[in-house]
Amino acid sequence: LQFLNWLEMADEALFQFLHSEIIQYVNSAEPGESENGRCVSKLENMGFRVGQGLIERFTKDTPRFKDELDVMKFICKDFWTSVFKKQIDNLRTNHQGIYVLQDNKFHLLTQLSAGKQYLEHAPKFLAFTCGLVRGALSNLGVKSIVTAEVSVMPACKEQILCKNIKS
Amino acid sequence: MSRQSNRATDSKKMNSELFTLTYGALVTQLCKDYENDEEVNKQLDKIKFTSHVVLHRFFQEGCAAGKITNKMGYNIGVRLIEDFLARSSVGRCHDFRETADVIAKVAFKMYLGITPSVTNWSPAGDEFSLILESNPLVDFVELPDNHSNLVYSSLLCGVLRGALEMVQMAVDVRFAQDTLRGDSVTEIRMKFIKRIEENLPAGDE
Numbered sequence: 307l308q309f310l311n312w313l314e315m316a317d318e319a320l321f322q323f324l325h326s327e328i329i330q331y332v333n334s335a336e337p338g339e340s341e342n343g344r345c346v347s348k349l350e351n352m353g354f355r356v357g358q359g360l361i362e363r364f365t366k367d368t369p370r371f372k373d374e375l376d377v378m379k380f381i382c383k384d385f386w387t388s389v390f391k392k393q394i395d396n397l398r399t400n401h402q403g404i405y406v407l408q409d410n411k412f413h414l415l416t417q418l419s420a421g422k423q424y425l426e427h428a429p430k431f432l433a434f435t436c437g438l439v440r441g442a443l444s445n446l447g448v449k450s451i452v453t454a455e456v457s458v459m460p461a462c463k464e465q466i467l468c469k470n471i472k473s
Numbered sequence: 474m475s476r477q478s479n480r481a482t483d484s485k486k487m488n489s490e491l492f493t494l495t496y497g498a499l500v501t502q503l504c505k506d507y508e509n510d511e512e513v514n515k516q517l518d519k520i521k522f523t524s525h526v527v528l529h530r531f532f533q534e535g536c537a538a539g540k541i542t543n544k545m546g547y548n549i550g551v552r553l554i555e556d557f558l559a560r561s562s563v564g565r566c567h568d569f570r571e572t573a574d575v576i577a578k579v580a581f582k583m584y585l586g587i588t589p590s591v592t593n594w595s596p597a598g599d600e601f602s603l604i605l606e607s608n609p610l611v612d613f614v615e616l617p618d619n620h621s622n623l624v625y626s627s628l629l630c631g632v633l634r635g636a637l638e639m640v641q642m643a644v645d646v647r648f649a650q651d652t653l654r655g656d657s658v659t660e661i662r663m664k665f666i667k668r669i670e671e672n673l674p675a676g677d678e
Contacts (some may be wrong), residue, residue, distance in 0.1 A: 316556070316560060316583045316584050317492065317584070318490075319551065319553070319556045319584075320492055320549075320584045321491055321492045321495065322496055322547075323549040323552050323553060323556075324492060324496060324499075324549060325495070325543075327545040327548055327549055328495070328499055328545075328550075330545075331499075331503075331541065331545060332502075346496060348502065352495070352498040352499065352502060353498075353499045355494075355501070356491070356494045356495050356497075356498050358493060359490070359494040359497075360490060360494060388491075389491055434495075
């Protein structure tokens with residue numbers, strides 16, 4: 307059982323390293339401070355494609371969700387656990403299409419050192435995940451805008467805002 | 474109850490797909506970025522390679538994206554080896570045969586959930602093949618039409634190269650057969666080049 311846990315964590319490490327390399331690549335392909343937005347958007351789009359792909363295969367046999375809140379709970383529990391090995395710590399909503407998901411220990415940020423100078427790089431480390439959530443929601447029939455921010459480092463609290471776009 | 478267990482197995486599967494799908498998204502992005510050849514050459518000049526053998530082959534193939542993913546793979550491998558040694562508590566390998574077994578039976582299993590077979594040893598014992606039933610990185614990725622499948626292979630080659638360099642082994646890693654090209658199996662060929670001397674501080678003797 308111990309070995310099985312190790313195997314699961316190994317998946318995590320491999321993805322973490324790949325994620326980090328991708329950020330480096332996108333960063334180097336778009337040199338200059340002013341290109342930060344382009345980096346973030348590239349990373350977000352990649353995440354979107356992956357999020358769609360993950361959900362496509364996952365929910366083939368799962369019964370449909372009751373409502374939007376049910377979808378968000380799925381993201382917070384099943385989806386987040388599959389991808390990040392833990393659940394979302396806190397979910398809040400205004401019941402009018404805005405959801406705030408909070409992860410108190412977002413592991414993709416743990417590589418960034420504490421300190422103000424790294425906060426400017428944090429958006430790049432969040433972009434892929436935002437895309438991931440947006441892609442997953444998209445395939446579940448929810449069109450959204452997903453943004454994230456880091457509240458406290460090194461606690462790496464990450465807040466994700468899902469705004470359901472009504473067509 | 475059965476609904477719950479379906480979700481659990483799906484969860485596990487989904488996680489192993491995360492890496493593969495992410496890699497696929499990266500390759501798609503790279504192919505987009507390097508559609509223009511002139512841009513390619515400019516970018517390539519910025520990238521340092523440690524193995525001139527690999528570089529030569531990529532120039533022949535003419536695939537820039539493959540060079541990039543090989544370099545990324547190398548960077549990943551350099552960090553992954555520490556992670557691997559910490560998790561597996563495998564001791565130092567005494568020879569290349571032992572290395573081959575550890576790679577196939579422990580490392581591949583741990584990170585990709587598969588166990589390739591080790592075959593086709595050269596008479597000198599410095600070269601072997603890892604045979605995989607399929608290419609673990611491309612289970613459900615569609616290959617863009619005009620791009621070499623070398624791009625998909627090269628990340629894995631880079632990872633192995635980088636990881637082994639950190640344990641003082643210079644190796645050449647390449648795909649000999651690839652299911653993407655229509656071969657029946659995927660074959661990774663690994664050749665031992667030389668032992669890398671550890672750098673000792675001056676005056677240590």
